[in-house]
Amino acid sequence: MPSAKVIAPTVALGASAASAGGYMYATSGGDTILYKVKSSLKDYQRILSSKEDPIWKKFKEVYKSKESGKIPNISEDQIGAWCEDTLKESFNKEKYDQAMMWCVVDNRSLKDSLSKALLPASGATEKWQKAWEKFNSGNSNAGSLKLPDDALGSAKPNEKTAGGTALNKWCASKYEMKMYELGVEDMSKKVEKWCSEEAGN
Known part of the structure; x- marks a missing residue:
């Protein structure tokens, strides 16, 4: 088979080649960067091979935010x-x-990326109420996992029925965030803290 083969550097001029160990490796037509990226891809990753891909609208903000x-x-x-x-x-x-x-993204939702079980987006009313009670007593001392005072609405709930509903709504709105969105890593930790099955027990 005409696979990649070692040839001396002096005869590699004009060939499509990549250096390795002091030699040049002749490349076949399939050895593009895209071909290599595809061979390294995990099943939940997506290649952004077109500048028109709608994912760029959000992912370019991640790129912009990086200092290095x-x-x-x-x-x-x-x-x-x-x-x-x-x-x-x-x-x-x-x-x-x-x-x-920069041309490959994790295409999972925040919910699908987490190993910890989360409360369902609908139903489980009593569990959401228990989760809110833990949130209500613990949020102020949660450090980096603290949610803003208005996270559950401008009228902060003060009892478990309204609180459970408000927390349910907040968590469900975060479940479908994509892992290529700006700030999703920090948000994942907050969702694990306040929206998990453990929080509802």
Whole structure:
């Protein structure tokens, strides 16, 4: 089979090649960055191979927020086009690593990404009321997991019936956040804290 083979650097001129261990490896037409990214993909990941992908609307905000790890001279408004072009190029380790970071997203919902069981988005009224009682007594001392005072509505609930309903509504609104959205890592920890089956027991 005409698979990748080692050839001397002096005869590699003009070939599509990548260096490794002092040699040049001739690449086949399939050895694009996209091909390599696909072979590394987990089942819940999605490749952003088009600058028109609607996911960019949210994911570019993640890129914008990073103080390090960005691609030099590429802004959040250019990253989609960079991915579209770069994925078509012949394999290059540096660009492959950058593509795995910025052209691939975790497409799971926040709920699906968590290992801890969560309370259902509807039903389980009594469990939501118990979860609210824990929230009501513990939120002020929850540190980084504290929710803003108006998280459950401008009229802060003061009894478990309204409180359970309000907490249920807040949690359900976070369950479908995508793991490529800005701030989802911190939100996941808060959801685990206040919306879990454990909180409702």
